[in-house]
Structure formats: C-alpha cells, structure tokens
Amino acid sequence: MVDPVDLELSADWRTVQSGETYTGYRQSTGFTQQDVARFDAPAAYLAPVRLALNDWALAGVWTVAGHAVVANEPSGRIAFQFHARDVNLVIGPASKGASIQFKVYLEGRPVGDARGRPTGRPS
Numbered sequence: 001m002v003d004p005v006d007l008e009l010s011a012d013w014r015t016v017q018s019g020e021t022y023t024g025y026r027q028s029t030g031f032t033q034q035d036v037a038r039f040d041a042p043a044a045y046l047a048p049v050r051l052a053l054n055d056w057a058l059a060g061v062w063t064v065a066g067h068a069v070v071a072n073e074p075s076g077r078i079a080f081q082f083h084a085r086d087v088n089l090v091i092g093p094a095s096k097g098a099s100i101q102f103k104v105y106l107e108g109r110p111v112g113d114a115r116g117r118p119t120g121r122p123s
Contacts, residue, residue: 018054018082023069030055037064042072051081070094074101 022028025039032055033045045058060076062069069078080087093100104111 018084018087021054021056021080021082023056023064023078024067025064026066031064032057039064040066047077047079051079053081053083056080 021030023031025031025034025037028034031037032048032051036045037043040063042061042063044061047057047059051057057079058064058069058076059079061072062076063072078089089104091100091102
C-alpha cells in the first residue's frame with residue numbers, strides 16, 4: 001500500500017479551474033496578445049498588468065511559432081493567470097545539449113519552497 005504525500009497527491013479536481021494550456025499558435029488558448037502577434041517572426045511584447053483567469057501573455061522579444069513560443073532574448077517572460085494546485089511548464093533550449101536559466105515567480109515572488117522538481121529527459 002502506498003501513502004502519497006506532497007507532489008504525489010492527486011489534484012483536487014473539484015477546485016481546479018485551469019486546464020492544459022499550450023503556447024504555440026496551433027493549439028494555444030488564452031493568449032491575450034493574439035491580435036497583435038507576429039506569427040513565425042520575432043516581435044516585442046509588453047505583458048498587461050492584469051490577466052483574466054487562464055490568460056497568458058509575453059514580455060520581451062519572442063517568436064510565436066506553431067509548436068511553441070520561443071524567447072529571442074534572455075530577458076523574455078511569460079505571465080499566466082491560473083487557478084490550480086500545480087502548474088507545469090515545458091521548456092527547453094533552442095539547441096540540443098545547451099542549457100537555459102529560468103526563474104519562476106508565484107504572485108510576484110520567487111517560489112522558494114513551493115517549487116516542484118525539474119524533470120528532464122536523458123540525452
């Protein structure tokens with residue numbers, strides 16, 4: 001018998017209000033800047049101060065591609081307004097074998113002990 005704890009616990013599906021969200025234009029929902037986006041080309045974005053539930057926005061220079069959004073500068077940011085116990089962001093470097101640095105904030109503060117564990121695929 002397994003007794004789940006912490007991240008092993010199932011989500012409380014009665015309170016989850018945010019489902020899966022994709023950033024590529026082929027599958028995205030909730031992209032607040034879609035009306036000003038330049039698809040498949042670099043463009044500068046300024047995130048709004050407030051987002052509605054399940055909306056997301058970019059800040060910095062990004063390329064919005066069909067499969068994902070790609071940061072063109074190290075200062076790029078993604079803001080996402082969600083309501084769920086867990087949120088997962090799939091990110092990776094532009095070239096195989098490279099590494100990237102990132103920071104995660106929750107309600108404007110570094111997540112500290114609220115963070116999960118990175119999951120990586122072996123090369």
